[in-house]
Amino acid sequence: MADWDVISALATAGGTLVLAGASFASIRSADRAAQSAERAVLASLRPLLINSRQEAPHQKLIWQDGHRAHLAGSAGYLGHSEGNLYLAASIRNVGPGLAVIHGWRFTPVHTYRDPTHPDPADFRRHARDLYVAPGDTSFWMAALRDAEDPDHLALLEPIKNGERINIDLLYGDAEGGQRTISRFALIRTGSAEEYRWVSQVVRHWNLDRPDPR
Numbered sequence: 649m650a651d652w653d654v655i656s657a658l659a660t661a662g663g664t665l666v667l668a669g670a671s672f673a674s675i676r677s678a679d680r681a682a683q684s685a686e687r688a689v690l691a692s693l694r695p696l697l698i699n700s701r702q703e704a705p706h707q708k709l710i711w712q713d714g715h716r717a718h719l720a721g722s723a724g725y726l727g728h729s730e731g732n733l734y735l736a737a738s739i740r741n742v743g744p745g746l747a748v749i750h751g752w753r754f755t756p757v758h759t760y761r762d763p764t765h766p767d768p769a770d771f772r773r774h775a776r777d778l779y780v781a782p783g784d785t786s787f788w789m790a791a792l793r794d795a796e797d798p799d800h801l802a803l804l805e806p807i808k809n810g811e812r813i814n815i816d817l818l819y820g821d822a823e824g825g826q827r828t829i830s831r832f833a834l835i836r837t838g839s840a841e842e843y844r845w846v847s848q849v850v851r852h853w854n855l856d857r858p859d860p861r
Contacts, residue, residue: 695743697749700721702720704738715732723845724846732793733793733800757812780819812834812835817831
C-alpha cells in the first residue's frame with residue numbers, strides 16, 4: 649500500500665528542487681545581463697589616446713610663464729629657454745569617452761620594449777586640467793623648471809641633441825575609472841637646419857581591466 653505521506657513529501661521536495669534550479673538559472677542569467685550592461689556602459693565611457701593625424705589643425709600653446717609654441721598635426725614639441733624645458737604633443741582621442749589626463753612621466757629609451765607598465769605613483773601631476781573630447785584632437789603639455797630635477801638633467805641632452813624621447817601619459821574616463829597608460833615617442837625628423845618633432849604612440853596598458861594581449 650502506497651505511503652501517501654512519503655510520496656507527498658518527495659513531490660514537495662522535488663518541486664522545491666526544480667524551483668531552486670530555475671531560480672539559480674534566472675539569477676545567473678540576470679547577473680550575466682547586468683555584467684554585459686556594465687561593460688557596455690564602461691565601453692561607452694572609455695577613452696584611448698594616440699597621436700593626432702598630420703592634417704589635424706594647428707594649435708597654439710601658452711605655458712603659465714608665457715612661453716609659446718605652435719603645434720602642428722601629429723607633432724611633438726621639445727624646447728628649452730632660460731633654463732626651462734617645455735614639452736608638448738598633439739594627441740587625439742579615438743575612444744568614445746572623455747579622456748581626463750592625470751599625469752605624465754619621462755621614461756628612458758632603453759625601456760622601450762619593457763612589457764610591464766610603470767607605477768602610477770611615479771607620474772607627475774599637471775598644474776592644469778587637461779581633457780580630450782571623444783573623437784577630437786587636443787594636446788598634452790608640461791614643463792620642467794627646476795635645474796636640479798633628475799628628469800630635467802636627463803631630458804636636457806636628448807632635447808639639445810635631437811634624440812628620441814619617450815613620454816608616458818596616465819589618463820582615465822570622466823568617472824575616474826578605466827585608467828590607461830599610453831607611451832608616446834617624440835622623434836626628431838628633418839635636417840639640422842630645418843627639423844620637427846613627430847609624436848607617435850607605441851604602447852598602451854590598461855590598469856583597471858585586463859589587457860587585450
